[in-house]
Amino acid sequence: MAEMATRYAPADFEERLYRQWENSGKFTAKIDSAKKPYTIVIPPPNVTGVLHMGHGLNNTIQDMLIRYHRMRGANVLWLPGTDHAGIATQNVVEKKLAQEGKKRQEIGRERFIEEAWKWKEEHGSTIVKQLRKLGSACDWTRERFTMDEGLSRAVREVFVRLYKKDLVYRGEYIINWCPRCGTALADEEAEHREIPGTFTWIRYPFAESRAGDPDGIVVATTRPETMLGDTAVAVHPQDERYAQFVGRELTLPLCNRTIPILADTMVDREFGTGAVKITPAHDPNDFQTGMRHNLPRVNVMHEDGSMNANAPEKYRGMDRFACRKAVLADLEADGFFIKQEKIQHSVGHCYRCDTIVEPYLSRQWFVRMAPLAEPAIRAAENGDVRFYIERWKKVYLNWMYNIRDWCISRQLWWGHQIPAWYAVSETDGRITEDTPIFAAHSAEEAQAEAIARFGARVVLRQDPDVLDTWFSAWLWPFSTLGWPEETPDLAYFYPTTVLVTDMGIIFFWVARMIMAGYFCMGEAPFRHVYINSTVMDAKGRKMSKSLNNGIDPLDVIREYGADALRFTMLAITPPGQNTLLSMEKFQIGSRFANKIWNASRYILSNVAPETDGLPALPPPARRSFEDRWILSRLQIVVRGIHEEMAEYRLNDAANNLAHFFRDDFCDWYIEFTKQRLYGDDAEQQADARSVLLYVLEASLRLLHPAMPFITEEIYQRIHSDGRSIMDAAYPEFAPELADADAENRMRIVQEIVSGVRNVRAEMRIPPEKALLIQVATDNAEVRDLARAMEKNISAQAKLSELILLPAGSARPKYAASIVGESWEVWVPLEGLIDIDAERARLSKEKLRLEAEMARVQAKLANTGFTANAPEEVIALEREKLASWESRLVRLDAGLRQIKA
RNA sequence: GGGCGAUUAGCUCAGCUGGUUCAGAGCACCUGCCUUACAAGCAGGGGGUCACAGGUUCAAAUCCUGUAUCGCCCACCA
Numbered sequence: 001m002a003e004m005a006t007r008y009a010p011a012d013f014e015e016r017l018y019r020q021w022e023n024s025g026k027f028t029a030k031i032d033s034a035k036k037p038y039t040i041v042i043p044p045p046n047v048t049g050v051l052h053m054g055h056g057l058n059n060t061i062q063d064m065l066i067r068y069h070r071m072r073g074a075n076v077l078w079l080p081g082t083d084h085a086g087i088a089t090q091n092v093v094e095k096k097l098a099q100e101g102k103k104r105q106e107i108g109r110e111r112f113i114e115e116a117w118k119w120k121e122e123h124g125s126t127i128v129k130q131l132r133k134l135g136s137a138c139d140w141t142r143e144r145f146t147m148d149e150g151l152s153r154a155v156r157e158v159f160v161r162l163y164k165k166d167l168v169y170r171g172e173y174i175i176n177w178c179p180r181c182g183t184a185l186a187d188e189e190a191e192h193r194e195i196p197g198t199f200t201w202i203r204y205p206f207a208e209s210r211a212g213d214p215d216g217i218v219v220a221t222t223r224p225e226t227m228l229g230d231t232a233v234a235v236h237p238q239d240e241r242y243a244q245f246v247g248r249e250l251t252l253p254l255c256n257r258t259i260p261i262l263a264d265t266m267v268d269r270e271f272g273t274g275a276v277k278i279t280p281a282h283d284p285n286d287f288q289t290g291m292r293h294n295l296p297r298v299n300v301m302h303e304d305g306s307m308n309a310n311a312p313e314k315y316r317g318m319d320r321f322a323c324r325k326a327v328l329a330d331l332e333a334d335g336f337f338i339k340q341e342k343i344q345h346s347v348g349h350c351y352r353c354d355t356i357v358e359p360y361l362s363r364q365w366f367v368r369m370a371p372l373a374e375p376a377i378r379a380a381e382n383g384d385v386r387f388y389i390e391r392w393k394k395v396y397l398n399w400m401y402n403i404r405d406w407c408i409s410r411q412l413w414w415g416h417q418i419p420a421w422y423a424v425s426e427t428d429g430r431i432t433e434d435t436p437i438f439a440a441h442s443a444e445e446a447q448a449e450a451i452a453r454f455g456a457r458v459v460l461r462q463d464p465d466v467l468d469t470w471f472s473a474w475l476w477p478f479s480t481l482g483w484p485e486e487t488p489d490l491a492y493f494y495p496t497t498v499l500v501t502d503m504g505i506i507f508f509w510v511a512r513m514i515m516a517g518y519f520c521m522g523e524a525p526f527r528h529v530y531i532n533s534t535v536m537d538a539k540g541r542k543m544s545k546s547l548n549n550g551i552d553p554l555d556v557i558r559e560y561g562a563d564a565l566r567f568t569m570l571a572i573t574p575p576g577q578n579t580l581l582s583m584e585k586f587q588i589g590s591r592f593a594n595k596i597w598n599a600s601r602y603i604l605s606n607v608a609p610e611t612d613g614l615p616a617l618p619p620p621a622r623r624s625f626e627d628r629w630i631l632s633r634l635q636i637v638v639r640g641i642h643e644e645m646a647e648y649r650l651n652d653a654a655n656n657l658a659h660f661f662r663d664d665f666c667d668w669y670i671e672f673t674k675q676r677l678y679g680d681d682a683e684q685q686a687d688a689r690s691v692l693l694y695v696l697e698a699s700l701r702l703l704h705p706a707m708p709f710i711t712e713e714i715y716q717r718i719h720s721d722g723r724s725i726m727d728a729a730y731p732e733f734a735p736e737l738a739d740a741d742a743e744n745r746m747r748i749v750q751e752i753v754s755g756v757r758n759v760r761a762e763m764r765i766p767p768e769k770a771l772l773i774q775v776a777t778d779n780a781e782v783r784d785l786a787r788a789m790e791k792n793i794s795a796q797a798k799l800s801e802l803i804l805l806p807a808g809s810a811r812p813k814y815a816a817s818i819v820g821e822s823w824e825v826w827v828p829l830e831g832l833i834d835i836d837a838e839r840a841r842l843s844k845e846k847l848r849l850e851a852e853m854a855r856v857q858a859k860l861a862n863t864g865f866t867a868n869a870p871e872e873v874i875a876l877e878r879e880k881l882a883s884w885e886s887r888l889v890r891l892d893a894g895l896r897q898i899k900a
Numbered sequence: 901g902g903g904c905g906a907u908u909a910g911c912u913c914a915g916c917u918g919g920u921u922c923a924g925a926g927c928a929c930c931u932g933c934c935u936u937a938c939a940a941g942c943a944g945g946g947g948g949u950c951a952c953a954g955g956u957u958c959a960a961a962u963c964c965u966g967u968a969u970c971g972c973c974c975a976c977c978a
Contacts, residue, residue, distance in 0.1 A: 004937095006937090006938090007938095007940095008938090008940085174976095192974090192975085199978090219978080220978070221978060222978070223978090234978095266976085266978095267978085268977065268978080270977095271977055271978070272977085272978065276978050277978075278978095279978095283976075283978075284976050285976045285977095285978070286976090286978080287976095288976080343977095345977075345978090346975090346977080359976090391904070391905080394903080394904070395903085395904070395973070395974090398902090398903060398904085398973090398974075399973095399974075402974085402975090503972085503973085504973095506973095507973095507974090534972090538911095538912090540970095540971080571926095572912085572913085572926095574913080574914085576905085577905080577906085577913095578971085578972080579912095580912065580913095582912095584927080585912090585927090587927085587940075588926075588927090590940065591938095591940055591941090593940095594938070594940050594941090595937090595938070595940090595941090597937090597938080598937040598938035598940095598941085599937060599938075600937085601937055601938080602937030602938080603937080604937095605937075606937095647916095649916095651914095652914090655914085655925085655926095659925090666937085666938090667942080667943095670937080671942095674936090678936090754943095754944090757943055757944065758943090758944065758945090760932090760943085760944085761931075761932065761933095761943065761944035761945075762931095762944075762945080764931090764932075766932090766933095
């Protein structure tokens with residue numbers, strides 16, 4: 001057995017072990033119809049991404065699940081990959097070009113896409129390398145990319161299918177437009193934030209003034225520049241302030257356009273002046289209002305946010321914010337400006353570049369979501385897809401019930417170009433509302449369809465836009481397994497088992513994957529959805545680049561090791577709640593890892609060479625009570641872990657493992673074995689060694705899913721034949737080792753030992769002083785136990801003697817006095833004496849409960865009551881009775897245990 | 901505006917279906933110890949009306965109602 005370094009130094013072995021695992025093919029899944037598959041697809045990180053703590057947590061959880069189920073005999077596949085991240089990647093490549101003094105528009109689409117691929121080849125694997133540092137047991141042979149050949153084919157296939165079922169359509173609507181990125185955004189991609197703004201009151205004069213008129217109608221807006229696109233003013237139909245003006249016309253200042261006053265219930269009478277300017281081309285509400293009243297739509301902006309030819313000449317070309325100032329100045333000069341107020345209002349920001357988005361009228365592609373949502377709603381309602389924790393189901397359903405159509409076109413170059421071809425007019429090549437469209441897998445296929453329809457070849461032009469990144473991501477669980485091909489992987493590994501992801505993308509991704517799963521595969525893509533905790537900084541703020549409050553997982557790994565990172569994250573992140581993280585927290589994991597290292601070092605330094613290999617336990621008859629105790633504790637922990645893992649309570653599992661290893665195994669059991677190990681009974685020595693090694697080895701296997709590196713490193717030192725802990729079986733509950741008697745005895749011993757230590761500390765008795773210990777008990781068994789444990793009870797004393805006194809001898813709680821050269825210590829053994837009181841308490845409660853039950857039973861037996869009382873009252877009484885029943889069972893169990 | 905959470909020790913949080921782990925853990929703090937695995941350690945200790953007010957119950961940190969404060973998500977407040 002190789003010597004273990006005195007210091008826990010994860011850097012010495014983590015990378016080596018990962019290479020060992022990967023090179024020996026342990027991560028590679030092989031189809032085996034005799035075994036049950038267990039599949040997880042990774043939430044594909046952006047190719048542009050670098051590992052952050054969210055990934056750290058998310059992937060640790062997935063890895064723990066994968067390793068756990070692998071050790072339990074499942075045929076696991078953890079399928080990794082990356083997302084092409086349309087806007088993010090395009091931005092990165094544009095930035096790179098800018099450094100070379102080039103612009104995307106100058107080099108053209110084809111060259112730009114080449115550049116993007118080049119960038120992807122050079123830098124796109126950063127995050128994938130970083131995932132390896134975490135220890136992620138991904139099957140890298142199956143790594144996918146959302147724009148690789150197969151996935152692109154899946155994207156086209158779905159688009160065509162949706163199109164043929166009329167579930168995808170093109171239409172002119174108000175969408176969120178990012179003027180900086182020059183593209184449409186989905187509703188979910190526009191992040192609304194409260195920011196301070198200015199609310200401007202503007203007077204619109206009547207087109208023809210009549211006697212008694214006020215000098216116009218005052219409207220209020222936060223975006224004055226959009227008035228240039230106003231086509232009406234609306235008031236509430238029941239607003240008597242304005243009723244007389246409905247149907248009249250106003251002159252739009254600065255534009256000299258005449259616009260009507262109309263009545264519409266969308267207006268909130270309480271807000272602003274109660275009169276609203278209507279700008280159908282620049283506001284979603286106004287767009288709807290405009291549809292209802294058949295108003296023209298005047299789009300006054302270019303795609304970059306500058307004013308276009310529909311604005312009066314002097315504003316053309318101005319940026320929207322510059323124009324806002326100019327408009328205000330002109331309104332003031334012309335006497336239309338009334339006043340301004342500061343207000344807080346919610347404004348959409350581009351989720352990629354944080355630019356304020358412009359509600360913008362444009363022609364885009366949409367997916368009709370309601371029909372797709374139906375089976376996905378049912379899946380959550382009937383439990384085909386289960387959320388952990390269940391609260392997320394509500395969040396999911398709430399969104400699904402109110403689902404809106406999904407804008408899927410993006411005015412970008414990097415992504416899947418929309419597989420739709422327009423039969424353009426041969427003369428000018430323009431695309432209009434009426435241009436025939438062919439959705440197809442290729443230009444040839446589109447042409448073939450066109451020929452079928454028109455009887456001749458036509459000029460086809462592919463839609464220049466690309467699809468939303470999520471349009472490929474929503475297919476991820478099956479496209480990565482080969483769909484639309486009927487591959488063996490797809491047949492075997494689909495549907496996947498669990499999806500582990502963040503709360504932030506339930507709508508973006510999880511919901512859509514479930515919909516796509518039903519649409520394409522006819523079933524849910526996963527059975528469980530585990531939403532991991534959101535990692536915040538120590539002050540509860542989101543970790544972000546701008547705040548610079550992030551903690552880099554790689555820094556943590558460098559300082560403490562991957563196992564410390566993993567264990568810490570597992571232990572401190574509760575499911576369903578945010579986690580406040582700071583660098584100090586990683587001491588939780590690093591101290592624990594250090595503990596494991598040192599305990600192992602101690603045990604292995606005491607194990608004789610011939611016991612190398614699988615530890616065999618001493619025969620049951622020879623096991624001491626502390627042997628039986630630690631083996632029993634081990635079983636209880638094992639049983640608990642399986643329960644917790646089944647419920648995705650990984651934090652509980654991690655904490656219970658640490659508690660067992662540190663408190664039970666190290667602080668009590670290992671300390672106890674020193675007496676035997678350094679004694680002269682050879683058999684005792686051997687027995688202690690085997691139990692030590694047995695429990696250590698089992699603990700390593702228990703811990704491996706959480707801390708793969710350190711457990712493997714030590715495991716390979718226990719087993720010198722080079723076998724890997726990854727191939728070992730996960731410990732299962734062994735009822736024959738559970739031992740209530742040993743646990744009870746140990747409680748007594750712990751009581752005595754703690755009592756002695758307590759006295760020693762409280763009374764400031766120096767460690768070198770011997771103790772004379774008096775234990776009050778009239779229990780013969782306890783007496784024997786105490787005598788047997790004398791050396792341990794002495795708790796670091798050089799010499800000790802036990803005096804057992806009858807229980808109930810009147811003495812203060814703790815007492816000590818010098819008797820000759822030694823100290824005499826009095827330990828009252830409170831816990832033991834309390835057993836009588838406890839028994840009395842439980843018995844009393846039982847009597848009370850039984851009386852209550854008798855009363856209710858009598859009530860229920862009374863026909864007068866059952867005939868007349870309302871149904872629910874009777875049900876309630878029955879319910880009470882049932883809960884008492886179970887309480888009684890527990891009481892009895894408690895009483896029985898006390899007797900034992 | 902709608903929805904969902906949270907409020908327990910100085911800090912971060914456990915406490916699942918009311919009653920044996922019922923007032924807990926870790927960190928911080930205080931005391932003692934470099935005890936032949938570990939000072940990245942060990943042993944011991946102090947510290948809480950379980951946000952507030954009502955209610956249900958034989959019994960409430962736990963269930964119900966209301967209040968307050970904080971947080972998150974969704975939504976078209978011009």
